[in-house]
Amino acid sequence: MARSNPARRVALLDTAIETLAAEGARGLTFRAVDAGADAPAGTASNYFRNRDDLLTQAGERVYERLLDGASQVVVPADAPRDRDLLVRLMVDTVRRIVDYRTGFLALLELRLEATRREGVRDVLTDRVRADLLSNISTHEQWHMPGDAVTVRLLYQALNWLVVDALTLPGLVDDADLDAYVAETVERLLPTEPAGPALG
Amino acid sequence: MARSNPARRVALLDTAIETLAAEGARGLTFRAVDAGADAPAGTASNYFRNRDDLLTQAGERVYERLLDGASQVVVPADAPRDRDLLVRLMVDTVRRIVDYRTGFLALLELRLEATRREGVRDVLTDRVRADLLSNISTHEQWHMPGDAVTVRLLYQALNWLVVDALTLPGLVDDADLDAYVAETVERLLPTEPAGPALG
Numbered sequence: 528m529a530r531s532n533p534a535r536r537v538a539l540l541d542t543a544i545e546t547l548a549a550e551g552a553r554g555l556t557f558r559a560v561d562a563g564a565d566a567p568a569g570t571a572s573n574y575f576r577n578r579d580d581l582l583t584q585a586g587e588r589v590y591e592r593l594l595d596g597a598s599q600v601v602v603p604a605d606a607p608r609d610r611d612l613l614v615r616l617m618v619d620t621v622r623r624i625v626d627y628r629t630g631f632l633a634l635l636e637l638r639l640e641a642t643r644r645e646g647v648r649d650v651l652t653d654r655v656r657a658d659l660l661s662n663i664s665t666h667e668q669w670h671m672p673g674d675a676v677t678v679r680l681l682y683q684a685l686n687w688l689v690v691d692a693l694t695l696p697g698l699v700d701d702a703d704l705d706a707y708v709a710e711t712v713e714r715l716l717p718t719e720p721a722g723p724a725l726g
Numbered sequence: 727m728a729r730s731n732p733a734r735r736v737a738l739l740d741t742a743i744e745t746l747a748a749e750g751a752r753g754l755t756f757r758a759v760d761a762g763a764d765a766p767a768g769t770a771s772n773y774f775r776n777r778d779d780l781l782t783q784a785g786e787r788v789y790e791r792l793l794d795g796a797s798q799v800v801v802p803a804d805a806p807r808d809r810d811l812l813v814r815l816m817v818d819t820v821r822r823i824v825d826y827r828t829g830f831l832a833l834l835e836l837r838l839e840a841t842r843r844e845g846v847r848d849v850l851t852d853r854v855r856a857d858l859l860s861n862i863s864t865h866e867q868w869h870m871p872g873d874a875v876t877v878r879l880l881y882q883a884l885n886w887l888v889v890d891a892l893t894l895p896g897l898v899d900d901a902d903l904d905a906y907v908a909e910t911v912e913r914l915l916p917t918e919p920a921g922p923a924l925g
Contacts, residue, residue: 694837
């Protein structure tokens with residue numbers, strides 16, 4: 528029967544994420560997780576049914592941590608819903624992702640593992656789709672400029688910007704990252720007038 | 727001393743690319759390449775100085791094959807340099823990359839390996855930078871609409887579109903891929919009028 532100490536489960540998942548980022552998907556074994564979490568041999572196999580379960584829960588954990596950060600973003604009710612606000616939100620988002628370096632690298636490993644493992648592919652497909660729909664919904668609820676296509680194109684362009692920043696930092700200097708994000712938003716919303724303040 | 731049968735070298739690199747895509751970076755060993763290429767044990771180690779050399783030359787080979795395809799694209803001299811032409815070129819480019827599925831997946835593996843191996847990171851950084859500059863230069867020589875920023879944003883947005891299409895095909899149905907590419911170009915060039923034909 529699966530153990531259910533929640534803090535232990537989270538510690539194992541965080542170790543799995545670090546292992547994915549450091550060693551790649553093939554380096555992620557129950558044994559590596561036990562060792563990395565300073566847990567007795569056999570612990571991880573008590574918490575996760577199999578390797579697919581460990582992989583997909585590690586992916587969930589990355590999203591959870593990123594969404595925790597996102598949920599703390601506060602947009603003042605009277606802030607104009609304009610391009611500048613969207614730039615600020617996207618800079619915050621990209622910074623949050625880049626700062627959680629191992630989380631994003633682990634997700635990239637999972638993307639590649641998804642080409643090999645149907646179970647990982649299915650869970651990740653649902654997760655990414657839900658995340659995108661949630662971003663679109665938030666965008667609309669907050670009356671941000673642009674539409675669903677804007678959100679999808681931001682998702683595409685900013686995800687690859689993060690790939691460049693994390694894997695080939697010589698291409699995107701950290702000091703220039705915010706400017707690249709701003710440029711991306713500005714080009715995707717070139718003619719949008721400032722929206723009215725919502726009080 | 728390194729062997730120099732060019733056809734053998736290319737066959738070994740193509741095997742390395744398939745191995746990277748199928749097994750991940752950690753699955754790429756000299757032994758796996760020898761076996762995959764039906765070559766006697768020790769062959770790969772005669773062609774490549776070390777693992778970094780094998781990894782970076784495999785990356786070069788992917789770019790070589792993609793650029794070979796790109797060099798066969800013909801733009802009629804009298805075709806208007808407008809958004810429609812750019813859409814057509816970008817659809818061709820994305821199709822070429824998606825069709826060389828294992829090549830792109832191998833490059834993603836190398837991106838992750840670049841976080842672990844300085845030698846891979848340096849070579850890949852130079853390669854991607856050179857490719858981007860070459861795209862910008864071609865864009866300008868062909869008098870295409872948009873500027874260097876347009877080219878960079880296309881690079882960002884379309885690379886991640888390919889990531890989605892290849893790793894989570896449930897997100898981007900192959901039948902919709904061209905429409906997604908067109909939408910990306912159209913949103914990045916929203917107000918650009920059609921340019922004049924160049925005769």
